[in-house]
Amino acid sequence: MxxxxxxxxxxxxxxxxxxxxxxxxxxxxxxxxxxxxxxxxxxxxxxxxxxxxxxxxxxxxxxxxxxxxxxxxxxxxxxxxxxxxxxxxxxxxxxxxxxxLEVADDSELNDIEQDQLAHHESLRDPVGFTTSNNGHEEP
Missing domain, CATH: 1.20.58 (Methane Monooxygenase Hydroxylase; Chain G, domain 1)
Structure with missing residues (x-):
C-alpha cells in the first residue's frame, strides 16, 4: 500500500x-x-x-x-x-x-505456547547433567 x-x-x-x-x-x-x-x-x-x-x-x-x-x-x-x-x-x-503467528487462531496460539513451555522445561531438566566442583553444570 x-x-x-x-x-x-x-x-x-x-x-x-x-x-x-x-x-x-x-x-x-x-x-x-x-x-x-x-x-x-x-x-x-x-x-x-x-x-x-x-x-x-x-x-x-x-x-x-x-x-x-x-x-x-x-x-x-x-x-x-x-x-x-x-x-x-x-x-x-x-x-x-x-x-x-500474529494472525493465528487462539487455539493455535495456545498449542504453540504449550509446545514452547514444554521445550523450555525440557531444557531445564537436570537429567543427564552433573554438577562439577566449580558449581557449573556439565553433560
Missing part, C-alpha cells in the same frame, strides 16, 4: 509529537503549567468559563495524545515484528510457522 505525501507528513508529525511528549522536560512543563493555571484560577475566583475552557482543552489534548500513542506504538510494533520475523527466517532451526 503506497502512502501519500500527506500520510507520510502526518506520520512524521505524530512521531515528532510522541518523541516530544516522551521527554522528562515535557512532564515538567505540564506540571508547571498546571500549577500556574491553578494559581491564576484561584486569583480570579474560579470563574466557570475558565474551568470549562480548561476541561475542553484537556479533553482535546487527551484525545490527540491517544491517537499519537496508538500510531507510534503501532509503528514500533510493526518494526519489531519485522525484525523478529527476519531473525526467525535467518535461523535454519527456527520454526517458520512463528513468522506469521
Amino acid at each position: 503506497e502512502h501519500t505525501a500527506v500520510q507520510r507528513r502526518m506520520s512524521r508529525i505524530l512521531h515528532w509529537i510522541g518523541d516530544l511528549a516522551s521527554r522528562s522536560t515535557a512532564t515538567v512543563v505540564v506540571v508547571v503549567s498546571l500549577l500556574i493555571f491553578g494559581v491564576l484560577l484561584a486569583i480570579a475566583g474560579f470563574p466557570v468559563s475558565w474551568e470549562a475552557a480548561f476541561s475542553t482543552v484537556a479533553g482535546a489534548v487527551t484525545l490527540v495524545m491517544l491517537f499519537v500513542v496508538q500510531h507510534t506504538q503501532g509503528r514500533n510494533y510493526l518494526v519489531l515484528q519485522l525484525k523478529l520475523d527476519e531473525l526467525i527466517r535467518s535461523s535454519p532451526e527456527a520454526n517458520d510457522i512463528l513468522v506469521r
Whole structure:
C-alpha cells in the first residue's frame, strides 16, 4: 500500500509529537503549567468559563495524545515484528510457522505456547547433567 505525501507528513508529525511528549522536560512543563493555571484560577475566583475552557482543552489534548500513542506504538510494533520475523527466517532451526503467528487462531496460539513451555522445561531438566566442583553444570 503506497502512502501519500500527506500520510507520510502526518506520520512524521505524530512521531515528532510522541518523541516530544516522551521527554522528562515535557512532564515538567505540564506540571508547571498546571500549577500556574491553578494559581491564576484561584486569583480570579474560579470563574466557570475558565474551568470549562480548561476541561475542553484537556479533553482535546487527551484525545490527540491517544491517537499519537496508538500510531507510534503501532509503528514500533510493526518494526519489531519485522525484525523478529527476519531473525526467525535467518535461523535454519527456527520454526517458520512463528513468522506469521500474529494472525493465528487462539487455539493455535495456545498449542504453540504449550509446545514452547514444554521445550523450555525440557531444557531445564537436570537429567543427564552433573554438577562439577566449580558449581557449573556439565553433560
